[in-house]
Amino acid sequence: MSSEFTAIFEPYPRERRYALAMLMDVQNRCRYIPREALEELAAYLAEEKVKVSSLYAMATFYRALSLEPKGQHLIKVCDGTACHLRGTPLLLDTIKRTLSIGSGETTKDRLWSLETVNCLGACALAPVMVIDGEYHPQVKVETVGELLAQYEKTA
Numbered sequence: 001m002s003s004e005f006t007a008i009f010e011p012y013p014r015e016r017r018y019a020l021a022m023l024m025d026v027q028n029r030c031r032y033i034p035r036e037a038l039e040e041l042a043a044y045l046a047e048e049k050v051k052v053s054s055l056y057a058m059a060t061f062y063r064a065l066s067l068e069p070k071g072q073h074l075i076k077v078c079d080g081t082a083c084h085l086r087g088t089p090l091l092l093d094t095i096k097r098t099l100s101i102g103s104g105e106t107t108k109d110r111l112w113s114l115e116t117v118n119c120l121g122a123c124a125l126a127p128v129m130v131i132d133g134e135y136h137p138q139v140k141v142e143t144v145g146e147l148l149a150q151y152e153k154t155a
Ligand code: FES
Pocket: 078, 079, 080, 081, 082, 083, 084, 118, 119, 120, 121, 122, 123, 124, 126, 127, 128
């Protein structure tokens, strides 16, 4: 087997139970799960009789996986109870207006993706958002534009 996904799959045993881990690795590499990756993973796991359809179901079930290309930067805004009470709705509105996308969407230039999550485990620092894995505590509406601009500079 030789493909662009070979290097991702080969460290794993050809067993069904590793399928999710392999898909997560594809997601991290490509920022989405291309159709070819599903087909090649099914071929890689052929002895386990794993079908493309079950990998597709897995890719649609887990929120961490996406069949659509994600943006270069991923914003996760916490809308758990503590964050919601401390300003997430206004924060989300501001981000949506600034980027012209809704939660679960990606900007046309593929620079930004926006997600809403339930609790990031940092309730004392509400409202919290995470950009590219970096936590931003007590985010204020007035500073969101500046914060996003910092990431755009690194694009
Ligand atoms: S509710 Fe937002 S971090 Fe817990």
